[in-house]
Amino acid sequence: MEIQSYKSKALKILSPIQPAIKAVEIPDIFFRVDCRSKAGYQLPVYYLVYFLFADLLEFPNLGKFEKIAWSFPIDYKGKTFLVEYRKMGLGIFVQNLATDETAAEEIVRKINGAVKSARPFYDYIAAEAIKKSNLNVNNNNRKLFARFNFLLEQYKTESGLAAFSRNKYETKTEVTKFSKVANSLSLSYKHDEKANWYAISCVEAFFSWTEHLFIHLAIIAEGLADGEMITRLIEAEWKDKFRAAITDTSKTAVKFLDELLLVRQQLRNFVAHGAFGKEGNAFSFHSKTGAVPVIVNYKRQRNRFSLQGGLVFNDGETIALIGGFIMYLQTGSLKPAMFYTQESDLPTIVPYAANGFYQALCDDMETMERYCYELQQQLDDAANMDW
Structure with missing residues (x-):
């Protein structure tokens, strides 16, 4: 499968979203309070977002924490956000609920578009899982x-x-x-x-x-x-x-x-x-x-x-x-x-x-x-x- 073509297309749709790689770019505010944006409720199901960032785009994942399954720090127009799957569900987590909601809405629209563009990639993942019998x-x-x-x-x-x-x-x-x-x-x-x-x-x-x-x-x-x-x-x-x-x-x-x-x-x-x-x-x-x-x-x-x-x-x-x-x-x-x-x-x-x-x-x-x-x-x- 030509995965690279789907990767390029998804990155183009997500632009200017990119990985927030450095640990210093993750403000402490994310770990002290719940800064879940309202926009995050419009994200696709959690596993589609995970496969997009982890398997297709290979964004860095901060890993598991207490009540957190995975976390992708992203940079959007010079500001850090978290795309994170917590106990209460998938969300976009922001630094300031009063000022960052509009940016969160834009991020959600881009993620939805990228997920739709990568449908053949998801079909490929499912087919490979069936072949390998790695199933529940x-x-x-x-x-x-x-x-x-x-x-x-x-x-x-x-x-x-x-x-x-x-x-x-x-x-x-x-x-x-x-x-x-x-x-x-x-x-x-x-x-x-x-x-x-x-x-x-x-x-x-x-x-x-x-x-x-x-x-x-x-x-x-x-x-x-x-x-x-x-x-x-x-x-x-x-x-x-x-x-x-x-x-x-x-x-x-x-x-x-x-x-x-x-x-x-x-x-x-x-x-x-x-x-x-x-x-x-x-x-x-x-x-x-x-x-x-x-x-x-x-x-x-x-x-x-x-x-x-x-x-x-x-x-x-x-x-x-x-x-x-x-x-x-x-x-x-x-x-x-x-x-x-x-x-x-x-x-x-x-x-x-x-x-x-x-x-x-x-x-x-x-x-x-x-x-x-x-x-x-x-x-x-x-x-x-x-x-």
């Missing part, structure tokens, strides 16, 4: 599982109410101009309907969660350490993610995969495609016995999750299957990996899969728990910039 994978498992659990509890509530009111009816009388009509209504009907709705949403939430979970398990439990392969796996089908994360070939694991694939194909995909599906589910053909679905269910047992053109399915069996699979994940050989990614809410660090560190942690639950606690402490200290 963001962990959203806890939030996705919380959504699933919420919908599951709603399903259980409505299902319980439906069972409680089974074979119970209420009579409502509809009065018209000419007559009175008494209608007997099932008390369980509305709860059955709501339970079905929640079950469908619960299934969707389950597959959303596991799409994310399997990526983390593939790295932590199975040692997937190639950034480009991880990228391809993220874009792959659910079944491929399952197989990458769960290499168990026991009858239990194989049965879970087969059964869950049926649910995904016959229920989840149907609903996700606007209750039409994607294999002719929208159509019925005319016959002497009436309308017949284009997809004819020959194998009754194999297609027991099939919607058969409607939104009614065996929600109890489906929810039980999902619950059994979750128990399998939480209590089997994947328990340490599940603790790391599901319970501890930690990012997945790809180099730890490459050097065997995760594998060692997964061999012992006590070691995994202790490490998760220590890593969480390190992340908290880093977030607070307690170096």
Whole structure:
């Protein structure tokens, strides 16, 4: 990549900004009070500014201080300013808030322009990081599982109410101009309907969660350490993610995969495609016995999750299957990996899969728990910039 051309262009946009190299040029005022300019709130995200000054332009960095991650002293028209990432965020720090705000605004405009001009450089940095597998994978498992659990509890509530009111009816009388009509209504009907709705949403939430979970398990439990392969796996089908994360070939694991694939194909995909599906589910053909679905269910047992053109399915069996699979994940050989990614809410660090560190942690639950606690402490200290 022709980095020099982007460097020259960025320097031209930043001009007359240049490094304030000498230590004597950094007035003590910066280290005694918070002189954060209002203009600094309009800067791009902190890492784009860091890569601009550190990697592209190679400006001197003062390094870490208490509550400060990095600091670039710059000279603008003969006066020193700091572009600094502190605990409370990125900012432009000035010597005099009353007189330097206008200059800070000009600096921010120039930095924004330089960042925009260097977009291909940022793409290059990201691509190189993927190639080198020098990555963390963001962990959203806890939030996705919380959504699933919420919908599951709603399903259980409505299902319980439906069972409680089974074979119970209420009579409502509809009065018209000419007559009175008494209608007997099932008390369980509305709860059955709501339970079905929640079950469908619960299934969707389950597959959303596991799409994310399997990526983390593939790295932590199975040692997937190639950034480009991880990228391809993220874009792959659910079944491929399952197989990458769960290499168990026991009858239990194989049965879970087969059964869950049926649910995904016959229920989840149907609903996700606007209750039409994607294999002719929208159509019925005319016959002497009436309308017949284009997809004819020959194998009754194999297609027991099939919607058969409607939104009614065996929600109890489906929810039980999902619950059994979750128990399998939480209590089997994947328990340490599940603790790391599901319970501890930690990012997945790809180099730890490459050097065997995760594998060692997964061999012992006590070691995994202790490490998760220590890593969480390190992340908290880093977030607070307690170096």
